[in-house]
Amino acid sequence: MPHIALKDVTKEYPAPQRGHAPTVAVDRVSLEIEKGDVFGIIGYSGAGKSTLVRLINALEPATAGSIEIDGTDITRLSAARQRQMRTGIGMIFQRFNLLSSRSVRRNVEYPLEVAGMGKAERRRKALELLDFVGLADKAGAFPEQLSGGQQQRVGIARALAADPPILLADEATSALDPETTDEVLDLLAKVNRDLGVTIVVITHEMEVIARIATKVAVMDRGQVVEAGETYSVFTNPQTATSRRFVRTVVRNLPTGDELTELRAQHEGRFFTISFTDEGATEARVFGALARAGVDFNLVYGGVDSIQGRVYGLLTIAVRGDAAAVDEAVSSIGSGVTVEEVHA
């Protein structure tokens, strides 16, 4: 049984005016998230991903479909039971959403107050969590005295205070600079690894996905257009939306002006060769071309690491008569995808 299972989930907002169609924010989404996953949901703003994540903890009621957490359909629970259920799901936000009227420690204590824990125990637990996120010395500070990255770490400590098995991260790094983003992502990875917390990461940044997500779903106009292992979506994206996102991280394909310039500099036919760690290596690709006796140049591309695995994307210019070139290219062999660049 999956940890979180969404089946044909739809969320509509009423039409702004009579006679208009309702706005469909989430459109028949089905997803399965396993225990221990870091599940990324990526999409442009307005794709419905922030709405989708709010359906998982019932902050927004779904219009149709079912959302099961450990087999319980949360859309059918009473308001009181939904509140109870939410104590088992931590959430962090783009703008941190810390209470400015409370010290850092008392912010972290908040979910424990909701759970009815005693004062001394709350205090002990909050300090323990602040230590876990590396902010033990800031317990008495107020949120506005902290940097953005520190505030988000307090947000993470607060979200984890009641020992939830699930953590929802809604654009948790979008308001942070690149360095702080890395810090927070490392912390989330540690939360997943050390505490076994299942994390759902909402983002519009493919780098976030590449860094921590084990699986990814790509959303476009309310629908999940592609979902799978992060590595396979990166190495073999099936939809135009996914390809655009992948290209923001894997910058190894020449486009437009770059391609025109390359054509001016290099003779011959252009091929793009992609290989994964299950298939060939760079050496085998070059070796095969050399043995076929054609003249070739590497003109663009390189090798990336996604989820700690290799992904290569190379563009080569091959010179020689048409038949020889075809022969050479086909000799590269399995585990490699070769495509001629026509544009």
Place this chain on the structure above:
Amino acid sequence: MSIIEQVTELMPTLLEQTGIMLWIVALALIFGGICGLILGLLLYVTRKGGIMQQTVVFWVINILVNTFRPVPFIIFIAAIQPLARQVVGTGIGSDAVVFGISIAASFFIARLVEQNLMAVDPGVIEAARAMGASPWRIVRTVILPEALGPLVLGYTFAIVALIDMSAVAGIIGGEGLGNYAVSYGYRQFDPVVTWTALFIIVIVVQLIQAFGNILARKILRR
């Protein structure tokens, strides 16, 4: 008689009247302040998208506030006399005045509270909901504490408005410094009385405003 002698002679009466004024204002602040807080809070939580959305409750309170709040106080205090007779047993004097100011202040403070609560970051309310907090807990532990600084400033502003009302309430026989200044200063052509009363009111208002500012600054840690 020199002005100084006249002021010295006036002082005990004026101070007594100041005391009465502050007493009326304090009572009206307690009643009107609490009713206004409840009404303002209800407006805030029952509105569309609020944490306890109740469209009917919202519209009833909203119409009530919109109807009575804009009525000039000098008309309102006279118009409410019959109700005052029912509730406090008299339509004139300080009891009726406290009653009238309390009602007017409730509507006035309701809007003030509503506006200050609207300024609370919806993100922190969402965070509290995500942590499983009930609406009533969110009111107590998030909305009111987060809005406390602006609320203190708002109530300070309200106290000054109540002092103004207490002077107008002389029309139904309320005592107090403002009414004394009108009766013995303005109506008897005695500018010394008017100006001495004015001077005292200015000092009282300054003290209240300063106290409110300090308190708000302490709460907001700025």
